[in-house]
Amino acid sequence: MSQNERFDNNDSDSLILSFNGDANHEFQEINENLGIVRDVIRNLVPLGAIKVAEGIVIEPVVDYVFESCKRNPNMVFVTLYYARGLQEIDHHEGDSVGPALRDMRKKRIECSELLARELVHKFNDQDLLFTKVLTKRYAFSQYDEISNRKNALDLATRLYSEMGNCGAIFLSDNEVQACVYALWSGHLVPRISRTFPILAVIDYYIPNHNLNFLENFKNLELLNIPRNQYLLDVFSYIMFLIIYTMVAANYNEIRELNGFLEGSMYLLVFSFILNDIRTLQKHGIKEFLYFRRILSLILHVILATDFALRIKHVTSFDHSIPQFHRKALSLVPIFLYWRVLLTLEAFQPIGRWLTQISRILKKSMSYYILLALAFIAFFQSFLVLENTHKRHEGDDDHLGDKNEWGIFALLVKGILNAPDFPGASKLENRFGFVLYSVYVFTVSVILFAVLLPLFMTAFATRRSVPEEYLAHFAHIVIRKVKHNQPTRYNYPSPFNLLYFTLVLPISSLSIIIGHNHIRLYANIEKFLTRIIFFIPMIGFALIETHFVNDKQDKEARDLDLRELPGLPFPEDEKQMLRRILYGLNDIKEQHRSLHFRLEAIESQLA
Structure with missing residues (x-):
């Protein structure tokens, strides 16, 4: 050596x-x-x-x-x-x-x-x-x-x-x-x-x-910015809503396929499902405990059932299947509009409104549980009363064809403030009327106990809604940052279809060939990513070039102050005292450094 x-x-x-x-x-x-x-x-x-x-x-x-x-x-x-x-x-x-x-x-x-x-x-x-x-x-x-x-x-x-x-x-x-x-x-x-x-x-x-458009366009790291990822998510769900609306509007003949629109709708659904599978693989089941994920799962199940019935209808001549197909498709808007609304929660007005609604619903959840328990209890009571009356009369037709579904409809009318006392009397003339009256009274008390706290909570929590929204916004950002960390580039829906079609096979091939060609694979991945995100990268580069400041001033940093950037923001007493203390500390540090320098000069002169 x-x-x-x-x-x-x-x-x-x-x-x-x-x-x-x-x-x-x-x-x-x-x-x-x-x-x-x-x-x-x-x-x-x-x-x-x-x-x-x-x-x-x-x-x-x-x-x-x-x-x-x-x-x-x-x-x-x-x-x-x-x-x-x-x-x-x-x-x-x-x-x-x-x-x-x-x-x-x-x-x-x-x-x-x-x-x-x-x-x-x-x-x-x-x-x-x-x-x-x-x-x-x-x-x-x-x-x-x-x-x-x-x-x-x-x-x-x-x-x-x-x-x-x-x-x-x-x-x-x-x-x-x-x-x-x-x-x-x-x-x-x-x-x-x-x-x-x-x-x-x-x-x-x-x-x-960087203020150069071409340099920003070449920077693929813009794809990992949470704001840009969020804009892609919003775009995909709004496009899905538009495509579904056009498919539903052109559904005159059930046996006619809607061609490109219907195929695009099912491709978007497939990309959403692939995205959820990838999220489950990386982050586990805890990521699906949020309300937006639950709505997505319900939507995916309904649309997958709709797709299966559609395929079965195309390959068979049974005329009863299209009716089930349209029934499954009719359930989609009930969940789709809420899912799109939850996607827009990062926008401040919608986010504050959703924060207020979620807080009210959380505080009133105990009343809804009490209402569900009352419904189940009275449903069993009327079911027992019906069976007892059947044995006593010995005639099923005397009940007016009152089965489990009829009891369910009877109780729902009581909740909707449209009680059906004649229907309850058919079960048992006196006792059925009394039991149904007790049920209507109980439900009315619970509903009044729910509605009044809802309005009271809405007025009481209005001042704390901005703080709650800011905390929720921080939670959204950190969750998006965590999702972006383990990967080189992110491919949200529907771009993940192109990822699984083009990029993933090359990645698997590079693993088979060996680690000597990792740099070659990275260059190929960059080239394919530029092709896949060509149009979004133009938009992101324009945003970075013309709409983003180099330094974050106070208006850009504070979400509340960005609403009224022209008004002066007065400082409170704590902020003024803190600024004075910082200034005094700086002066003390300067005096201390000067004192040390004077001592050093005196020691050198001595």
Whole structure:
């Protein structure tokens, strides 16, 4: 071995040792900061002393945590990690613990969230706030896999999604929303490491904005921006709604195929199903617990049944099948319009309205459960009464052909405020009338108990709807970012059909040939992707060139302020005091540096 090679090996070994030392020091700092935050929250909220979180997390407490954690950017992540841990403990134990302990944990979660929000305001540098405080992925040991590491925004969205009354305080903050909007618009993009067996995001960075249309058109990374992905989803569902409307309008003759329109409709359905299968494969069954996914599954089942009946009708001469085919197709608009409306939830007016509706429905869900229980109970009562009356009379025709479906229709009329007392009297002249009267009275009381809280909740929660919507918007963005991370390029519906037809066979062929031709496969994939997304890339390049600013000003960062960008936004007292304190700190730092320089000059002169 030569002397130069020996020096190179020694240098590489020293670099590895220094890297391991820095990593171990970082893990040690994170664990120490977690202990500091845990002790502070425990002292603030002891068992049996439940107070308002805003009155507990005051400025001296925030300053103490900020200085005790040595102004390390990981303190926000650590604070939310502690809140997330309390949430996990509360979910696992459930009702096995006392109500006092559960209330204490909820209050500690709220205080941790409020403390994390105030700690965010301590960082004055926007680049540091975006790349280190909110989006940097931290770990507590070197054994944590890179693909499983979380950042502060991930933890906050998990708090919001699994406990609806938590997470909104942190996610609706102006500075946090600035980072969320940067992720949404592509001002902050992930740096993906492709050296691992599984593609993983290692950190985020702020790219340079390009005003050249041709350069933006060549940049395929625009396909991974959540805003552009969302626009493609909206376009696909609106196109599906238009095509379905045209197919339904031209359905004069059932035996005539609608040619291109009907084929396009079924191709879109097939692309949606492929997209759901891919989502299930990558993210598991938990991704399908959202209401929009449930609506999509119902739509796919109905349209798949419609397609099967259509094929059976084309290949047979049975005239009863087209009737079932049209019945299945008639159910589609009931779910399709709601699905399209839920797709538009990122637009602020529609999103706020949907947030208000969902919150009202969640609070009134107990009344609907009570109404369903009353319906089932009275259905069984009338069923028993019918069977008893049959045995007593010995004549089935005396009941007026009153079967299970007739009882069901009778009870539905009671819910719709159109009671059928003569029909109830046919079951049993006196007792049937009395039982049906009790049912109508019970249903009326429940419905009044539902409607009044609905309107009361609508007026009471109007002020908190913007904060709830901002938290929901952050949840949408982070979920979209997570979906985009493990892949090189994303192919939403209906472009995924071209992916499975053109790109995937080449990928399988490259695996068979070997890893020596990975660069060739990547170039072929880029070429095919440019062909597939030729028209969308023109639109995205125009947006990046003409409608995106290089720097995010306050109006572009705050979703609420973008509605009225011309009005001046007054600062509150806390913001003014915070700005004054930051200015004083800068002056102190300048005086300190000047003092050090004077001491150095005096020492040199001496």
